[in-house]
Amino acid sequence: MEQTMTFAHLLDELQRGTLAKVKVAVTDIDGILRGKYIHRDKFLSILKNNFGFCSVIFGWDSSDSCYDASTYTGWHTGYPDAAVKVVPESFRRIPWDNNVAFFLGEFIDGNNRPLEVCPRQVLKKILNKADKMGFSAFVGCEYEWFNFKESPDSLQTKGYRDPIPLTPGMYGYSLLRSNLHNDYFNQLFDLCAEFRIPIEGLHTESGPGVYEAAIQATAALEAADRAVLFKTAAKQIANNAGFVASFMAKWNQDLPGCSGHIHQSLNDGSKNVFYDASHPQQMSKIFQHYLAGIIRYTPELLVMMAPTINSYKRFVKGYWAPTHSTWGLDNRTCAFRVMGGSSSSTRLEMRVPGADMNPYLAMAASLGAGLMGIEQELPLTALPVRGNAYDHQEAKAFASSLAQASELFAESSVAIELFGENFVQHYCQTRRWECKQWNKSVTDWEMKRYFEII
Numbered sequence: 001m002e003q004t005m006t007f008a009h010l011l012d013e014l015q016r017g018t019l020a021k022v023k024v025a026v027t028d029i030d031g032i033l034r035g036k037y038i039h040r041d042k043f044l045s046i047l048k049n050n051f052g053f054c055s056v057i058f059g060w061d062s063s064d065s066c067y068d069a070s071t072y073t074g075w076h077t078g079y080p081d082a083a084v085k086v087v088p089e090s091f092r093r094i095p096w097d098n099n100v101a102f103f104l105g106e107f108i109d110g111n112n113r114p115l116e117v118c119p120r121q122v123l124k125k126i127l128n129k130a131d132k133m134g135f136s137a138f139v140g141c142e143y144e145w146f147n148f149k150e151s152p153d154s155l156q157t158k159g160y161r162d163p164i165p166l167t168p169g170m171y172g173y174s175l176l177r178s179n180l181h182n183d184y185f186n187q188l189f190d191l192c193a194e195f196r197i198p199i200e201g202l203h204t205e206s207g208p209g210v211y212e213a214a215i216q217a218t219a220a221l222e223a224a225d226r227a228v229l230f231k232t233a234a235k236q237i238a239n240n241a242g243f244v245a246s247f248m249a250k251w252n253q254d255l256p257g258c259s260g261h262i263h264q265s266l267n268d269g270s271k272n273v274f275y276d277a278s279h280p281q282q283m284s285k286i287f288q289h290y291l292a293g294i295i296r297y298t299p300e301l302l303v304m305m306a307p308t309i310n311s312y313k314r315f316v317k318g319y320w321a322p323t324h325s326t327w328g329l330d331n332r333t334c335a336f337r338v339m340g341g342s343s344s345s346t347r348l349e350m351r352v353p354g355a356d357m358n359p360y361l362a363m364a365a366s367l368g369a370g371l372m373g374i375e376q377e378l379p380l381t382a383l384p385v386r387g388n389a390y391d392h393q394e395a396k397a398f399a400s401s402l403a404q405a406s407e408l409f410a411e412s413s414v415a416i417e418l419f420g421e422n423f424v425q426h427y428c429q430t431r432r433w434e435c436k437q438w439n440k441s442v443t444d445w446e447m448k449r450y451f452e453i454i
Helices: 007-015 040-049 120-133 151-158 175-180 182-194 220-240 285-304 359-375 402-410 414-419 421-439 444-448
Strands: 023-026 033-037 049-054 081-094 100-106 136-148 199-206 210-215 245-246 262-267 328-331 336-339 346-352
Touching: 007 040, 007 081, 007 220, 023 049, 023 081, 040 049, 040 081, 049 100, 049 136, 081 245, 100 120, 100 136, 120 136, 120 151, 120 220, 120 245, 120 444, 136 220, 136 359, 175 182, 175 199, 182 199, 182 210, 182 220, 210 346, 220 245, 245 359, 262 359, 285 328, 285 336, 285 346, 285 402, 285 421, 285 444, 336 421, 346 359, 359 414, 402 421
Parallel strands: 023 100, 328 336
Antiparallel strands: 023 033, 049 081, 081 100, 136 210, 136 245, 136 262, 199 210, 262 346, 336 346
16 A cells, blocks of 8 residues: 555545554653554544543653652552544554554543643643744754664663674764665665655764664654654664664763754744844844743753753763753854754754653753743843853753752743643653662662672
């Protein structure tokens, strides 16, 4: 069946019984897709009446361990079903899974309103704010990730120690290294395009077995959908090729981490409002207010962009990840890279998130901070960094740990204003749980350092 089948054609095929099943997925708080196959008759029913999905996906962590202090759901609620609404415009067909029809879903509450802890709904809340201000957001995401000559079984057997990279050496933008596994490399590009995740550029990055993909920019919600789906698509395509893809922020202390950069601009329906030809850097007043909001509020919203213990291992001087809330003109050492030139290209590159981000939440935090800057007409008082931003320590430093970032978020009045008290409370509970799991673990580093000598 052709990938270009429309939603109307799909419904016709389902009603005539030509297709047997549909795959539906939702996104949990960590940005992980959770889904299942649904019989065609059931799917036709849920298009009208929604369907239930166990609320435990907001009551457990990325390893399926249940939180001990989740207010939204838990043992105290009995983990009932939460209502899910299918998103018709997310319709795709999965080319590496027999072209099965695929849909995303989003959570709603008992009154058919957006569920506040649902990541997709969190982003929609910020986009509604933008709409009321007269703006729409245009966004494109980039991912870096490492690929390994491993399987899920081999990684389990070796305890995730010393995974073997797909290719050796530091070969950024290398035609030699991309050619070593060109079947896999080309499948990533071509199959993602068929899956409605058009990749604008795909190349090797600096590091053994690391690739970077720039996903074509589009309206913000669709951009977030593409970003969420890309991670699972890349992992499944890698598995089918006999490899493992990892979007962990920092898997090796001696290598650069994996970024999840977010390119963004605002449009008023007719033009890019970030662009002003009369300004020396083509930056409009709106863009300057937006950037001022980003600079001021990103430190307290950081945990939505850096959600794991490992995220903070990436923020290391000289390893291509920012350490302070700095901005510059086409400067990749800064947290916020302003890119000008024309009305079509003027934008902000948010360089803070890693590849471990939940795109819905990272995008919501970034856009939300910028919109607050516009709303409050914050002046852009910080000067652009020229040269090495790691040498500019006067800027606000980012939190150095998940625990610190979580508490800054919990105390942020801006976070509550943007995302609501229920989301802030729930998200902080989940991040504190993550910290608790880390604090009680015994690491390889501790064993090597203390086991015999201390």
